[in-house]
Amino acid sequence: MYQTFFDLARAPFPASPDPASLVIYGDLGDQLGELAGCLTSGQGIAVLTGPPGSGKTLCTLAMTRDLTSSLVGICLRTGQFNQPRELLKSVLHGLGHPFRQQDDQDLRLAVADAIHGLPSTSNGVLLAVDEAHRLGMPVLEELRGLTNLDANGRPLVRLLLAGQCGLEEKLADPQLDGLYQRVRGQARLQPLTRGESQSYLKSRIRFAGGDPGSVMTDEAVELLAIVCDGSPRCLNHLADASLQRGAWSATRPITRGEVLDALTESRQLPLRFVEPSRPSVDTTSAPIATGPVEMIQTEDGFCSVEVGAGDAATESPPAADTAPAADGVIGDPAARSMDESDDGHHTPTDEKSVDVTAFDVVLPEANSPHGEHDRPRPHMGLFSRLRRATNRSTDETTSD
Structure with missing residues:
Protein backbone atom coordinates (compact mmCIF):
# COMPACT_ATOMS: atom_id res chain seq x y z
CA MET A 1 0.00 0.00 0.00
CA TYR A 2 0.98 3.63 -0.36
CA GLN A 3 0.67 4.71 3.31
CA THR A 4 4.37 4.23 3.99
CA PHE A 5 5.45 6.12 0.86
CA PHE A 6 3.33 9.16 1.76
CA ASP A 7 4.01 8.94 5.54
CA LEU A 8 0.39 8.18 6.41
CA ALA A 9 -0.72 6.41 9.56
CA ARG A 10 -3.78 4.87 7.89
CA ALA A 11 -5.59 4.75 4.57
CA PRO A 12 -7.19 8.17 3.98
CA PHE A 13 -9.80 6.89 1.53
CA PRO A 14 -10.92 3.43 2.70
CA ALA A 15 -13.54 1.53 0.74
CA SER A 16 -15.42 0.61 3.92
CA PRO A 17 -17.02 3.56 5.75
CA ASP A 18 -15.28 4.53 8.98
CA PRO A 19 -17.41 6.71 11.30
CA ALA A 20 -14.26 8.29 12.72
CA SER A 21 -13.41 9.75 9.31
CA LEU A 22 -16.69 11.65 8.87
CA VAL A 23 -16.02 15.10 7.40
CA ILE A 24 -18.52 17.82 8.27
CA TYR A 25 -19.06 20.21 5.35
CA LEU A 189 -27.50 14.97 1.63
CA GLN A 190 -26.50 17.17 -1.29
CA PRO A 191 -23.49 16.83 -3.63
CA LEU A 192 -20.40 18.69 -2.49
CA THR A 193 -19.40 21.94 -4.12
CA ARG A 194 -15.92 22.19 -5.61
CA GLY A 195 -14.67 24.07 -2.58
CA GLU A 196 -16.21 21.50 -0.23
CA SER A 197 -14.71 18.69 -2.32
CA GLN A 198 -11.23 20.15 -1.95
CA SER A 199 -11.71 20.59 1.80
CA TYR A 200 -13.02 17.03 2.00
CA LEU A 201 -9.89 15.61 0.35
CA LYS A 202 -7.53 17.59 2.57
CA SER A 203 -9.46 16.66 5.72
CA ARG A 204 -9.26 12.97 4.89
CA ILE A 205 -5.50 13.25 4.38
CA ARG A 206 -5.11 15.01 7.74
CA PHE A 207 -7.27 12.30 9.34
CA ALA A 208 -4.77 9.75 8.01
CA GLY A 209 -1.92 11.68 9.67
CA GLY A 210 -0.49 13.27 6.53
CA ASP A 211 0.20 16.75 5.23
CA PRO A 212 -2.09 17.55 2.27
CA GLY A 213 0.56 19.69 0.58
CA SER A 214 3.12 16.87 0.60
CA VAL A 215 0.61 14.28 -0.64
CA MET A 216 -1.23 16.16 -3.42
CA THR A 217 -0.54 19.34 -5.31
CA ASP A 218 -3.23 22.00 -5.37
CA GLU A 219 -3.72 21.32 -9.09
CA ALA A 220 -4.34 17.63 -8.41
CA VAL A 221 -6.83 18.43 -5.66
CA GLU A 222 -8.64 20.88 -7.93
CA LEU A 223 -8.83 18.35 -10.76
CA LEU A 224 -10.23 15.68 -8.43
CA ALA A 225 -12.90 18.11 -7.28
CA ILE A 226 -13.88 18.90 -10.86
CA VAL A 227 -14.12 15.41 -12.35
CA CYS A 228 -15.84 13.83 -9.32
CA ASP A 229 -18.66 16.39 -9.44
CA GLY A 230 -19.37 16.43 -5.70
CA SER A 231 -19.69 12.68 -5.12
CA PRO A 232 -17.80 11.51 -1.99
CA ARG A 233 -17.69 7.96 -3.33
CA CYS A 234 -16.05 9.08 -6.57
CA LEU A 235 -13.66 11.30 -4.63
CA ASN A 236 -12.61 8.40 -2.41
CA HIS A 237 -12.07 6.02 -5.31
CA LEU A 238 -10.23 8.37 -7.64
CA ALA A 239 -8.05 9.87 -4.90
CA ASP A 240 -7.10 6.39 -3.71
CA ALA A 241 -6.28 5.26 -7.25
CA SER A 242 -4.22 8.41 -7.84
CA LEU A 243 -2.19 7.83 -4.68
CA GLN A 244 -1.53 4.25 -5.74
CA ARG A 245 -0.20 5.42 -9.10
CA GLY A 246 1.92 8.02 -7.34
CA ALA A 247 3.47 5.36 -5.12
CA TRP A 248 4.15 3.09 -8.12
CA SER A 249 5.89 5.89 -10.02
CA ALA A 250 7.59 7.30 -6.88
CA THR A 251 5.88 10.67 -7.41
CA ARG A 252 5.39 12.79 -4.31
CA PRO A 253 3.25 14.82 -4.18
CA ILE A 254 1.01 13.49 -6.91
CA THR A 255 0.19 15.82 -9.79
CA ARG A 256 -2.51 16.18 -12.41
CA GLY A 257 -0.80 13.47 -14.44
CA GLU A 258 -1.43 10.76 -11.86
CA VAL A 259 -5.05 11.87 -11.50
CA LEU A 260 -5.60 11.79 -15.27
CA ASP A 261 -4.05 8.32 -15.53
CA ALA A 262 -6.23 7.04 -12.70
CA LEU A 263 -9.26 8.66 -14.33
CA THR A 264 -8.57 6.85 -17.61
CA GLU A 265 -8.51 3.50 -15.83
CA SER A 266 -11.59 4.32 -13.76
CA ARG A 267 -13.68 4.98 -16.87
CA GLN A 268 -14.27 1.23 -17.06
CA LEU A 269 -16.02 1.22 -13.68
CA PRO A 270 -19.71 2.06 -13.12
CA LEU A 271 -18.83 5.41 -11.55
CA ARG A 272 -19.78 8.77 -12.99
CA PHE A 273 -17.06 11.27 -13.74
CA VAL A 274 -17.22 14.48 -15.75
CA GLU A 275 -14.72 15.50 -18.39
CA PRO A 276 -11.85 17.59 -17.02
CA SER A 277 -12.33 20.12 -19.83
CA ARG A 278 -15.22 20.83 -22.14
CA PRO A 279 -15.13 22.49 -25.56
CA SER A 280 -16.33 26.05 -25.61
CA VAL A 281 -19.52 26.89 -27.46
CA ASP A 282 -19.01 28.77 -30.73
CA THR A 283 -21.03 31.95 -30.52
CA THR A 284 -19.45 33.67 -33.55
CA SER A 285 -21.59 32.00 -36.21
CA ALA A 286 -23.85 34.24 -38.26
CA PRO A 287 -27.40 34.53 -36.92
CA ILE A 288 -30.23 32.96 -38.84
CA ALA A 289 -32.58 35.40 -40.52
CA THR A 290 -35.87 35.74 -38.70
CA GLY A 291 -39.15 37.38 -39.50
CA PRO A 292 -42.46 36.63 -41.24
CA VAL A 293 -42.32 33.81 -43.80
CA GLU A 294 -44.39 34.04 -46.98
CA MET A 295 -44.56 31.28 -49.62
CA ILE A 296 -45.91 32.20 -53.09
CA GLN A 297 -46.18 29.74 -55.98
CA THR A 298 -45.35 31.26 -59.39
CA GLU A 299 -46.52 30.27 -62.86
CA ASP A 300 -43.20 28.72 -63.86
CA GLY A 301 -43.41 26.02 -61.16
CA PHE A 302 -41.36 27.79 -58.51
CA CYS A 303 -42.33 28.61 -54.97
CA SER A 304 -40.91 31.83 -53.61
CA VAL A 305 -40.06 31.67 -49.91
CA GLU A 306 -39.61 35.17 -48.53
CA VAL A 307 -38.32 35.74 -45.00
CA GLY A 308 -39.18 39.12 -43.52
CA ALA A 309 -41.15 40.11 -46.59
CA GLY A 310 -43.29 42.48 -44.58
CA ASP A 311 -40.27 44.37 -43.33
CA ALA A 312 -38.73 44.50 -46.79
CA ALA A 313 -41.75 46.40 -48.09
CA THR A 314 -41.12 49.30 -45.76
CA GLU A 315 -37.35 49.21 -45.51
CA SER A 316 -34.86 49.31 -48.33
CA PRO A 317 -32.63 46.21 -48.58
CA PRO A 318 -29.01 46.62 -47.49
CA ALA A 319 -26.35 47.15 -50.06
CA ALA A 320 -24.93 43.95 -51.53
CA ASP A 321 -21.35 44.82 -50.68
CA THR A 322 -22.17 45.26 -46.98
CA ALA A 323 -25.00 42.75 -46.41
CA PRO A 324 -23.99 39.78 -44.24
CA ALA A 325 -24.28 36.41 -45.93
CA ALA A 326 -25.84 33.40 -44.25
CA ASP A 327 -23.37 30.55 -44.15
CA GLY A 328 -24.10 27.90 -46.77
CA VAL A 329 -27.00 29.84 -48.35
CA ILE A 330 -25.77 32.98 -50.09
CA GLY A 331 -22.17 33.45 -51.09
CA ASP A 332 -20.06 36.56 -51.30
CA PRO A 333 -21.72 38.94 -53.81
CA ALA A 334 -18.31 39.94 -55.15
CA ALA A 335 -17.42 36.30 -55.80
CA ARG A 336 -20.79 35.38 -57.32
CA SER A 337 -21.64 37.70 -60.18
CA MET A 338 -23.36 35.04 -62.24
CA ASP A 339 -26.72 33.43 -61.57
CA GLU A 340 -28.22 30.31 -63.07
CA SER A 341 -31.22 30.91 -65.31
CA ASP A 342 -34.04 28.50 -66.04
CA ASP A 343 -32.40 27.20 -69.24
CA GLY A 344 -29.24 26.14 -67.42
CA HIS A 345 -27.03 29.01 -68.74
CA HIS A 346 -25.36 31.60 -66.60
CA THR A 347 -26.42 35.17 -67.14
CA PRO A 348 -24.98 38.24 -65.48
CA THR A 349 -27.19 39.85 -62.87
CA ASP A 350 -27.21 43.15 -61.13
CA GLU A 351 -25.97 42.29 -57.63
CA LYS A 352 -27.52 45.44 -56.18
CA SER A 353 -31.01 44.23 -57.14
CA VAL A 354 -30.73 40.84 -55.39
CA ASP A 355 -33.10 40.36 -52.44
CA VAL A 356 -31.05 38.44 -49.87
CA THR A 357 -34.18 37.35 -48.00
CA ALA A 358 -35.92 35.63 -50.94
CA PHE A 359 -35.34 32.07 -52.15
CA ASP A 360 -36.86 29.93 -54.90
CA VAL A 361 -37.90 26.36 -54.18
CA VAL A 362 -38.37 24.05 -57.18
CA LEU A 363 -41.44 21.82 -56.90
CA PRO A 364 -41.94 18.47 -58.71
CA GLU A 365 -42.99 18.73 -62.34
CA ALA A 366 -46.69 18.71 -63.22
CA ASN A 367 -46.36 15.36 -65.03
CA SER A 368 -44.73 13.69 -62.05
CA PRO A 369 -46.35 10.59 -60.49
CA HIS A 370 -48.08 12.87 -58.00
CA GLY A 371 -50.16 14.46 -60.77
CA GLU A 372 -51.26 18.03 -61.24
CA HIS A 373 -53.91 18.13 -58.53
CA ASP A 374 -52.09 16.37 -55.70
CA ARG A 375 -48.77 18.18 -56.06
CA PRO A 376 -47.04 18.13 -52.63
CA ARG A 377 -46.96 21.38 -50.74
CA PRO A 378 -43.58 22.98 -50.03
CA HIS A 379 -43.99 22.80 -46.24
CA MET A 380 -44.13 19.00 -46.49
CA GLY A 381 -40.40 18.98 -47.19
CA LEU A 382 -40.58 17.75 -50.82
CA PHE A 383 -38.09 20.26 -52.22
CA SER A 384 -35.81 19.29 -55.08
CA ARG A 385 -33.35 22.17 -54.60
CA LEU A 386 -33.02 25.60 -53.04
CA ARG A 387 -31.36 28.50 -54.84
CA ARG A 388 -31.00 32.24 -54.59
CA ALA A 389 -33.68 34.40 -56.18
CA THR A 390 -32.84 37.19 -58.56
CA ASN A 391 -34.77 40.34 -59.23
CA ARG A 392 -38.15 39.23 -60.56
CA SER A 393 -38.68 42.33 -62.65
CA THR A 394 -35.44 41.64 -64.53
CA ASP A 395 -36.44 37.98 -65.13
CA GLU A 396 -39.87 38.95 -66.44
CA THR A 397 -38.37 41.51 -68.83
CA THR A 398 -35.87 38.94 -70.13
CA SER A 399 -38.54 36.25 -70.68
CA ASP A 400 -40.75 38.70 -72.59
Whole structure:
Protein backbone atom coordinates (compact mmCIF):
# COMPACT_ATOMS: atom_id res chain seq x y z
CA MET A 1 0.00 0.00 0.00
CA TYR A 2 0.98 3.63 -0.36
CA GLN A 3 0.67 4.71 3.31
CA THR A 4 4.37 4.23 3.99
CA PHE A 5 5.45 6.12 0.86
CA PHE A 6 3.33 9.16 1.76
CA ASP A 7 4.01 8.94 5.54
CA LEU A 8 0.39 8.18 6.41
CA ALA A 9 -0.72 6.41 9.56
CA ARG A 10 -3.78 4.87 7.89
CA ALA A 11 -5.59 4.75 4.57
CA PRO A 12 -7.19 8.17 3.98
CA PHE A 13 -9.80 6.89 1.53
CA PRO A 14 -10.92 3.43 2.70
CA ALA A 15 -13.54 1.53 0.74
CA SER A 16 -15.42 0.61 3.92
CA PRO A 17 -17.02 3.56 5.75
CA ASP A 18 -15.28 4.53 8.98
CA PRO A 19 -17.41 6.71 11.30
CA ALA A 20 -14.26 8.29 12.72
CA SER A 21 -13.41 9.75 9.31
CA LEU A 22 -16.69 11.65 8.87
CA VAL A 23 -16.02 15.10 7.40
CA ILE A 24 -18.52 17.82 8.27
CA TYR A 25 -19.06 20.21 5.35
CA GLY A 26 -21.62 22.87 4.55
CA ASP A 27 -24.78 22.47 6.63
CA LEU A 28 -24.23 18.74 7.22
CA GLY A 29 -23.55 19.34 10.90
CA ASP A 30 -26.85 21.18 11.35
CA GLN A 31 -28.79 18.47 9.51
CA LEU A 32 -27.29 15.64 11.53
CA GLY A 33 -27.81 17.64 14.71
CA GLU A 34 -31.50 17.98 13.90
CA LEU A 35 -31.82 14.24 13.34
CA ALA A 36 -29.91 13.49 16.55
CA GLY A 37 -32.21 15.77 18.54
CA CYS A 38 -35.25 14.05 17.08
CA LEU A 39 -33.92 10.61 18.05
CA THR A 40 -32.67 11.39 21.54
CA SER A 41 -35.85 13.22 22.53
CA GLY A 42 -38.08 10.48 21.16
CA GLN A 43 -40.18 12.95 19.18
CA GLY A 44 -40.60 10.65 16.21
CA ILE A 45 -38.95 8.97 13.24
CA ALA A 46 -35.86 10.44 11.56
CA VAL A 47 -35.27 10.08 7.80
CA LEU A 48 -31.95 10.59 6.00
CA THR A 49 -31.89 10.50 2.20
CA GLY A 50 -29.39 11.27 -0.54
CA PRO A 51 -28.14 10.13 -3.95
CA PRO A 52 -25.93 7.04 -4.24
CA GLY A 53 -22.43 7.59 -2.90
CA SER A 54 -23.30 10.71 -0.91
CA GLY A 55 -22.28 9.26 2.48
CA LYS A 56 -25.59 8.04 3.93
CA THR A 57 -24.11 4.88 5.41
CA LEU A 58 -21.22 6.78 6.97
CA CYS A 59 -23.59 9.29 8.57
CA THR A 60 -25.84 6.49 9.81
CA LEU A 61 -22.93 4.65 11.43
CA ALA A 62 -21.64 7.87 12.99
CA MET A 63 -25.02 8.69 14.53
CA THR A 64 -25.46 5.14 15.79
CA ARG A 65 -22.04 5.36 17.44
CA ASP A 66 -22.45 8.84 18.93
CA LEU A 67 -25.94 8.32 20.37
CA THR A 68 -25.24 5.08 22.23
CA SER A 69 -24.45 6.76 25.55
CA SER A 70 -28.09 6.38 26.58
CA LEU A 71 -29.45 4.20 23.78
CA VAL A 72 -28.62 0.69 22.59
CA GLY A 73 -27.59 1.09 18.97
CA ILE A 74 -28.58 -1.39 16.27
CA CYS A 75 -27.60 -0.61 12.69
CA LEU A 76 -29.03 -2.85 9.99
CA ARG A 77 -26.79 -2.24 6.99
CA THR A 78 -29.10 -3.77 4.41
CA GLY A 79 -32.71 -3.28 3.43
CA GLN A 80 -33.04 -6.76 1.94
CA PHE A 81 -35.89 -7.89 4.16
CA ASN A 82 -38.57 -9.56 2.10
CA GLN A 83 -40.75 -10.51 5.06
CA PRO A 84 -41.34 -8.93 8.48
CA ARG A 85 -39.99 -12.03 10.20
CA GLU A 86 -36.58 -11.45 8.59
CA LEU A 87 -36.51 -7.96 10.08
CA LEU A 88 -37.53 -9.21 13.53
CA LYS A 89 -34.82 -11.88 13.50
CA SER A 90 -32.21 -9.24 12.64
CA VAL A 91 -33.37 -7.06 15.54
CA LEU A 92 -33.11 -9.98 17.94
CA HIS A 93 -29.63 -10.72 16.64
CA GLY A 94 -28.63 -7.08 17.17
CA LEU A 95 -29.85 -7.26 20.77
CA GLY A 96 -27.80 -10.40 21.36
CA HIS A 97 -30.79 -12.69 21.78
CA PRO A 98 -31.11 -16.06 20.09
CA PHE A 99 -33.99 -16.65 17.74
CA ARG A 100 -35.64 -19.84 16.64
CA GLN A 101 -37.90 -20.80 13.79
CA GLN A 102 -41.02 -19.09 15.06
CA ASP A 103 -43.99 -17.48 13.42
CA ASP A 104 -44.31 -13.71 13.09
CA GLN A 105 -46.29 -13.18 16.28
CA ASP A 106 -43.85 -15.20 18.38
CA LEU A 107 -40.99 -13.13 16.97
CA ARG A 108 -42.81 -9.88 17.80
CA LEU A 109 -43.27 -10.99 21.39
CA ALA A 110 -39.62 -12.03 21.61
CA VAL A 111 -38.49 -8.60 20.35
CA ALA A 112 -40.80 -6.81 22.79
CA ASP A 113 -39.52 -8.90 25.72
CA ALA A 114 -35.90 -8.22 24.75
CA ILE A 115 -36.46 -4.45 24.55
CA HIS A 116 -38.42 -4.25 27.78
CA GLY A 117 -35.68 -6.26 29.46
CA LEU A 118 -32.97 -3.68 28.76
CA PRO A 119 -31.14 -2.20 31.78
CA SER A 120 -32.84 0.68 33.51
CA THR A 121 -29.92 2.93 32.59
CA SER A 122 -30.90 2.64 28.94
CA ASN A 123 -33.54 4.85 27.38
CA GLY A 124 -34.34 2.31 24.72
CA VAL A 125 -33.07 1.20 21.33
CA LEU A 126 -31.79 3.27 18.45
CA LEU A 127 -32.75 1.21 15.41
CA ALA A 128 -31.07 2.48 12.22
CA VAL A 129 -32.00 0.83 8.93
CA ASP A 130 -29.81 1.58 5.93
CA GLU A 131 -30.98 1.14 2.33
CA ALA A 132 -34.53 1.64 3.56
CA HIS A 133 -35.66 2.51 0.03
CA ARG A 134 -35.57 -1.24 -0.67
CA LEU A 135 -38.06 -2.09 2.05
CA GLY A 136 -41.54 -3.22 1.11
CA MET A 137 -44.70 -1.92 2.72
CA PRO A 138 -45.19 -4.92 5.06
CA VAL A 139 -41.69 -4.43 6.51
CA LEU A 140 -42.19 -0.67 6.86
CA GLU A 141 -45.45 -1.31 8.69
CA GLU A 142 -43.61 -3.71 10.99
CA LEU A 143 -41.12 -0.95 11.80
CA ARG A 144 -43.99 1.38 12.60
CA GLY A 145 -45.34 -1.23 14.98
CA LEU A 146 -41.98 -1.39 16.79
CA THR A 147 -42.15 2.36 17.47
CA ASN A 148 -45.32 1.70 19.49
CA LEU A 149 -43.29 0.02 22.24
CA ASP A 150 -43.02 2.32 25.24
CA ALA A 151 -42.58 2.36 29.00
CA ASN A 152 -44.48 4.91 31.10
CA GLY A 153 -45.02 7.13 28.08
CA ARG A 154 -41.37 6.93 27.02
CA PRO A 155 -40.75 5.45 23.55
CA LEU A 156 -38.39 2.50 23.65
CA VAL A 157 -37.57 2.34 19.92
CA ARG A 158 -36.09 5.36 18.13
CA LEU A 159 -36.16 4.72 14.39
CA LEU A 160 -33.74 6.13 11.80
CA LEU A 161 -34.43 5.32 8.14
CA ALA A 162 -31.66 6.01 5.62
CA GLY A 163 -31.89 5.46 1.89
CA GLN A 164 -31.85 6.93 -1.56
CA CYS A 165 -34.18 9.74 -2.56
CA GLY A 166 -36.84 7.25 -3.64
CA LEU A 167 -37.48 6.61 0.05
CA GLU A 168 -39.20 9.98 0.31
CA GLU A 169 -41.68 9.05 -2.41
CA LYS A 170 -42.28 5.64 -0.84
CA LEU A 171 -43.05 7.13 2.56
CA ALA A 172 -45.46 9.60 0.96
CA ASP A 173 -47.64 6.73 -0.26
CA PRO A 174 -51.14 7.06 1.27
CA GLN A 175 -50.93 3.45 2.43
CA LEU A 176 -48.08 4.46 4.75
CA ASP A 177 -49.76 7.48 6.32
CA GLY A 178 -49.46 5.93 9.75
CA LEU A 179 -45.68 5.78 9.38
CA TYR A 180 -45.14 9.01 7.48
CA GLN A 181 -47.08 11.11 9.98
CA ARG A 182 -44.62 10.08 12.68
CA VAL A 183 -41.63 11.54 10.84
CA ARG A 184 -40.29 14.49 12.84
CA GLY A 185 -36.81 14.91 11.39
CA GLN A 186 -35.74 14.75 7.76
CA ALA A 187 -32.45 15.59 6.03
CA ARG A 188 -31.19 15.15 2.48
CA LEU A 189 -27.50 14.97 1.63
CA GLN A 190 -26.50 17.17 -1.29
CA PRO A 191 -23.49 16.83 -3.63
CA LEU A 192 -20.40 18.69 -2.49
CA THR A 193 -19.40 21.94 -4.12
CA ARG A 194 -15.92 22.19 -5.61
CA GLY A 195 -14.67 24.07 -2.58
CA GLU A 196 -16.21 21.50 -0.23
CA SER A 197 -14.71 18.69 -2.32
CA GLN A 198 -11.23 20.15 -1.95
CA SER A 199 -11.71 20.59 1.80
CA TYR A 200 -13.02 17.03 2.00
CA LEU A 201 -9.89 15.61 0.35
CA LYS A 202 -7.53 17.59 2.57
CA SER A 203 -9.46 16.66 5.72
CA ARG A 204 -9.26 12.97 4.89
CA ILE A 205 -5.50 13.25 4.38
CA ARG A 206 -5.11 15.01 7.74
CA PHE A 207 -7.27 12.30 9.34
CA ALA A 208 -4.77 9.75 8.01
CA GLY A 209 -1.92 11.68 9.67
CA GLY A 210 -0.49 13.27 6.53
CA ASP A 211 0.20 16.75 5.23
CA PRO A 212 -2.09 17.55 2.27
CA GLY A 213 0.56 19.69 0.58
CA SER A 214 3.12 16.87 0.60
CA VAL A 215 0.61 14.28 -0.64
CA MET A 216 -1.23 16.16 -3.42
CA THR A 217 -0.54 19.34 -5.31
CA ASP A 218 -3.23 22.00 -5.37
CA GLU A 219 -3.72 21.32 -9.09
CA ALA A 220 -4.34 17.63 -8.41
CA VAL A 221 -6.83 18.43 -5.66
CA GLU A 222 -8.64 20.88 -7.93
CA LEU A 223 -8.83 18.35 -10.76
CA LEU A 224 -10.23 15.68 -8.43
CA ALA A 225 -12.90 18.11 -7.28
CA ILE A 226 -13.88 18.90 -10.86
CA VAL A 227 -14.12 15.41 -12.35
CA CYS A 228 -15.84 13.83 -9.32
CA ASP A 229 -18.66 16.39 -9.44
CA GLY A 230 -19.37 16.43 -5.70
CA SER A 231 -19.69 12.68 -5.12
CA PRO A 232 -17.80 11.51 -1.99
CA ARG A 233 -17.69 7.96 -3.33
CA CYS A 234 -16.05 9.08 -6.57
CA LEU A 235 -13.66 11.30 -4.63
CA ASN A 236 -12.61 8.40 -2.41
CA HIS A 237 -12.07 6.02 -5.31
CA LEU A 238 -10.23 8.37 -7.64
CA ALA A 239 -8.05 9.87 -4.90
CA ASP A 240 -7.10 6.39 -3.71
CA ALA A 241 -6.28 5.26 -7.25
CA SER A 242 -4.22 8.41 -7.84
CA LEU A 243 -2.19 7.83 -4.68
CA GLN A 244 -1.53 4.25 -5.74
CA ARG A 245 -0.20 5.42 -9.10
CA GLY A 246 1.92 8.02 -7.34
CA ALA A 247 3.47 5.36 -5.12
CA TRP A 248 4.15 3.09 -8.12
CA SER A 249 5.89 5.89 -10.02
CA ALA A 250 7.59 7.30 -6.88
CA THR A 251 5.88 10.67 -7.41
CA ARG A 252 5.39 12.79 -4.31
CA PRO A 253 3.25 14.82 -4.18
CA ILE A 254 1.01 13.49 -6.91
CA THR A 255 0.19 15.82 -9.79
CA ARG A 256 -2.51 16.18 -12.41
CA GLY A 257 -0.80 13.47 -14.44
CA GLU A 258 -1.43 10.76 -11.86
CA VAL A 259 -5.05 11.87 -11.50
CA LEU A 260 -5.60 11.79 -15.27
CA ASP A 261 -4.05 8.32 -15.53
CA ALA A 262 -6.23 7.04 -12.70
CA LEU A 263 -9.26 8.66 -14.33
CA THR A 264 -8.57 6.85 -17.61
CA GLU A 265 -8.51 3.50 -15.83
CA SER A 266 -11.59 4.32 -13.76
CA ARG A 267 -13.68 4.98 -16.87
CA GLN A 268 -14.27 1.23 -17.06
CA LEU A 269 -16.02 1.22 -13.68
CA PRO A 270 -19.71 2.06 -13.12
CA LEU A 271 -18.83 5.41 -11.55
CA ARG A 272 -19.78 8.77 -12.99
CA PHE A 273 -17.06 11.27 -13.74
CA VAL A 274 -17.22 14.48 -15.75
CA GLU A 275 -14.72 15.50 -18.39
CA PRO A 276 -11.85 17.59 -17.02
CA SER A 277 -12.33 20.12 -19.83
CA ARG A 278 -15.22 20.83 -22.14
CA PRO A 279 -15.13 22.49 -25.56
CA SER A 280 -16.33 26.05 -25.61
CA VAL A 281 -19.52 26.89 -27.46
CA ASP A 282 -19.01 28.77 -30.73
CA THR A 283 -21.03 31.95 -30.52
CA THR A 284 -19.45 33.67 -33.55
CA SER A 285 -21.59 32.00 -36.21
CA ALA A 286 -23.85 34.24 -38.26
CA PRO A 287 -27.40 34.53 -36.92
CA ILE A 288 -30.23 32.96 -38.84
CA ALA A 289 -32.58 35.40 -40.52
CA THR A 290 -35.87 35.74 -38.70
CA GLY A 291 -39.15 37.38 -39.50
CA PRO A 292 -42.46 36.63 -41.24
CA VAL A 293 -42.32 33.81 -43.80
CA GLU A 294 -44.39 34.04 -46.98
CA MET A 295 -44.56 31.28 -49.62
CA ILE A 296 -45.91 32.20 -53.09
CA GLN A 297 -46.18 29.74 -55.98
CA THR A 298 -45.35 31.26 -59.39
CA GLU A 299 -46.52 30.27 -62.86
CA ASP A 300 -43.20 28.72 -63.86
CA GLY A 301 -43.41 26.02 -61.16
CA PHE A 302 -41.36 27.79 -58.51
CA CYS A 303 -42.33 28.61 -54.97
CA SER A 304 -40.91 31.83 -53.61
CA VAL A 305 -40.06 31.67 -49.91
CA GLU A 306 -39.61 35.17 -48.53
CA VAL A 307 -38.32 35.74 -45.00
CA GLY A 308 -39.18 39.12 -43.52
CA ALA A 309 -41.15 40.11 -46.59
CA GLY A 310 -43.29 42.48 -44.58
CA ASP A 311 -40.27 44.37 -43.33
CA ALA A 312 -38.73 44.50 -46.79
CA ALA A 313 -41.75 46.40 -48.09
CA THR A 314 -41.12 49.30 -45.76
CA GLU A 315 -37.35 49.21 -45.51
CA SER A 316 -34.86 49.31 -48.33
CA PRO A 317 -32.63 46.21 -48.58
CA PRO A 318 -29.01 46.62 -47.49
CA ALA A 319 -26.35 47.15 -50.06
CA ALA A 320 -24.93 43.95 -51.53
CA ASP A 321 -21.35 44.82 -50.68
CA THR A 322 -22.17 45.26 -46.98
CA ALA A 323 -25.00 42.75 -46.41
CA PRO A 324 -23.99 39.78 -44.24
CA ALA A 325 -24.28 36.41 -45.93
CA ALA A 326 -25.84 33.40 -44.25
CA ASP A 327 -23.37 30.55 -44.15
CA GLY A 328 -24.10 27.90 -46.77
CA VAL A 329 -27.00 29.84 -48.35
CA ILE A 330 -25.77 32.98 -50.09
CA GLY A 331 -22.17 33.45 -51.09
CA ASP A 332 -20.06 36.56 -51.30
CA PRO A 333 -21.72 38.94 -53.81
CA ALA A 334 -18.31 39.94 -55.15
CA ALA A 335 -17.42 36.30 -55.80
CA ARG A 336 -20.79 35.38 -57.32
CA SER A 337 -21.64 37.70 -60.18
CA MET A 338 -23.36 35.04 -62.24
CA ASP A 339 -26.72 33.43 -61.57
CA GLU A 340 -28.22 30.31 -63.07
CA SER A 341 -31.22 30.91 -65.31
CA ASP A 342 -34.04 28.50 -66.04
CA ASP A 343 -32.40 27.20 -69.24
CA GLY A 344 -29.24 26.14 -67.42
CA HIS A 345 -27.03 29.01 -68.74
CA HIS A 346 -25.36 31.60 -66.60
CA THR A 347 -26.42 35.17 -67.14
CA PRO A 348 -24.98 38.24 -65.48
CA THR A 349 -27.19 39.85 -62.87
CA ASP A 350 -27.21 43.15 -61.13
CA GLU A 351 -25.97 42.29 -57.63
CA LYS A 352 -27.52 45.44 -56.18
CA SER A 353 -31.01 44.23 -57.14
CA VAL A 354 -30.73 40.84 -55.39
CA ASP A 355 -33.10 40.36 -52.44
CA VAL A 356 -31.05 38.44 -49.87
CA THR A 357 -34.18 37.35 -48.00
CA ALA A 358 -35.92 35.63 -50.94
CA PHE A 359 -35.34 32.07 -52.15
CA ASP A 360 -36.86 29.93 -54.90
CA VAL A 361 -37.90 26.36 -54.18
CA VAL A 362 -38.37 24.05 -57.18
CA LEU A 363 -41.44 21.82 -56.90
CA PRO A 364 -41.94 18.47 -58.71
CA GLU A 365 -42.99 18.73 -62.34
CA ALA A 366 -46.69 18.71 -63.22
CA ASN A 367 -46.36 15.36 -65.03
CA SER A 368 -44.73 13.69 -62.05
CA PRO A 369 -46.35 10.59 -60.49
CA HIS A 370 -48.08 12.87 -58.00
CA GLY A 371 -50.16 14.46 -60.77
CA GLU A 372 -51.26 18.03 -61.24
CA HIS A 373 -53.91 18.13 -58.53
CA ASP A 374 -52.09 16.37 -55.70
CA ARG A 375 -48.77 18.18 -56.06
CA PRO A 376 -47.04 18.13 -52.63
CA ARG A 377 -46.96 21.38 -50.74
CA PRO A 378 -43.58 22.98 -50.03
CA HIS A 379 -43.99 22.80 -46.24
CA MET A 380 -44.13 19.00 -46.49
CA GLY A 381 -40.40 18.98 -47.19
CA LEU A 382 -40.58 17.75 -50.82
CA PHE A 383 -38.09 20.26 -52.22
CA SER A 384 -35.81 19.29 -55.08
CA ARG A 385 -33.35 22.17 -54.60
CA LEU A 386 -33.02 25.60 -53.04
CA ARG A 387 -31.36 28.50 -54.84
CA ARG A 388 -31.00 32.24 -54.59
CA ALA A 389 -33.68 34.40 -56.18
CA THR A 390 -32.84 37.19 -58.56
CA ASN A 391 -34.77 40.34 -59.23
CA ARG A 392 -38.15 39.23 -60.56
CA SER A 393 -38.68 42.33 -62.65
CA THR A 394 -35.44 41.64 -64.53
CA ASP A 395 -36.44 37.98 -65.13
CA GLU A 396 -39.87 38.95 -66.44
CA THR A 397 -38.37 41.51 -68.83
CA THR A 398 -35.87 38.94 -70.13
CA SER A 399 -38.54 36.25 -70.68
CA ASP A 400 -40.75 38.70 -72.59
